[in-house]
Amino acid sequence: MKTTQRPGWTPSRLREHREAHGLTLEAAGERLRQAASGHGLAVPAANFQTIWSHEQGAVYPGPHYRRAYCLLYQATEPELGFRPPLPGESQKAEIMISDLPAPADPAADNAAAQVIEEAFTKVSVGDISSGSPQALLRNRVVDAWRRRHGGGSPKPILVLVGGYAGSGKTEFSRFLSDITGWAFLDKDSLTRCIVERLLISLGGDPHDRHTELYLKEVRPFEYRCLMETAWDNLKVGTSAILSAPFIAELKDEEWFARLENRCAAKGVDVAAIWVRCDPESMREYIEFRGAARDAWKLENWEQYVAGLDVETSPPTAHVTVDNRLGSAISLADQTREALKRILS
Structure with a gap:
């Protein structure tokens, strides 16, 4: 190229x-x-x-x-010349390791919490004001870090991380799980084998993810398995991060209201994150992972992209993560490295 x-x-x-x-x-x-x-x-x-x-x-x-x-x-994509910076994106990594306390410093946990808070703020679209859903979720992430180091609230939280195929939602979910210790539940890992076998038994293509057969006969059970696995974790006080497209679910305000009510009744917090990405980067990620379930998307890319709304977040999303050109995942990688340097 x-x-x-x-x-x-x-x-x-x-x-x-x-x-x-x-x-x-x-x-x-x-x-x-x-x-x-x-x-x-x-x-x-x-x-x-x-x-x-x-x-x-x-x-x-x-x-x-x-x-x-x-x-x-230890540099960003713009700094390495891969692409121009996005509007408002710094070309320099602003996490300066040398300025943070040494690992043996008693303030190391506070420094780590500050790094996490700054990273979360940078990848979120829009300002994070005090008391907003974005600020509350950010506080829970930082609280989870502190809880792993001797403090924090025991109240569990359910986090839905949604986005189109190739948007980076799985990697961002892993990043949150790395920091918080919350259970990471990926829809494909949990259900793919069962979904493929069910599609075959129904006379369909095991890699189908776009026909009415999949959407009506298989998808509802796939998401039910994911949610039931989450409830099993929440019942024993373990917070859970769910990685799945959640496109129909997060667009359905009544569905989300029912979820909020169920969580409130069980003493569980709930938050929704939408990972936004540009079509070119999504295609690059999809081609790289080489999954058979993506074959139809790649063969019919223009038709597929025409049905996406990449500029608007679902109405129920509390936080929108800007992963255009892979910017959020790159920052997540640097944040992981910063935390290792602080606490190792």
Whole structure:
């Protein structure tokens, strides 16, 4: 892929960062693999030919490479020249590790809580005012961190993280779970095998996610399994983060009101997060994961995208996370690294 196909891409920035770190092409590849492996990402081949092609602009790095580069060089995508910054997005990583207390400092937990609070604020769309749903959920996330370190409220919370395919909702859910210790429940991981077998038994395509057969006969049970698993956790006081599209659910204010009422009756808080992303980035993520269930979307991309509303959040969403061009997930990676440096 040529540079002209990626507006704002400056491949030479990668070489500049590699040389500033004193790395050869081979050493950069090894460090890149280590960075990916250490953060649970798909480990890239990262041989010296690939690194060279990225630095020369012959091949635009895929999402797993870009995340690994950001972790390796402790920099953002705009800083590494992958793209221009979004409006209001800093080109510099504002989490300065050297300014935070040393791990043995008694204030380390407070410093970590501040990093988490700042990261949550940055990825959320719009201002977070005191007492708003965004501020309340942010406080719960920080509270969960403190609870894992000896304090915090025991009241459980149910968090729904929704978004279109490839929006980054699963990665953002993992990030929240890493910080809070809340149970992470992914719809596909829980139900995919059963869904595929049920579709086959009904005479359908196991990878169907768009026909009436799936939408009417299978999808309701898929989401019911997800919600029942969440209730099993909440009943024993374990907060849960659910990752699923939740497109129909979060658009249905009556459905969400019933959920809020059920949670209130059981002494459980509830919050909804919508992960917003641009179509080009979503397609890139979908192509990278290579899931059979996405085949129809990719084969009928224009038709599929025409049915998406990427500019508007569902009316029930308490927080909208801006993951256009992967910006929120990149910040999440840096926040994880910052917390490791503070507390390790």
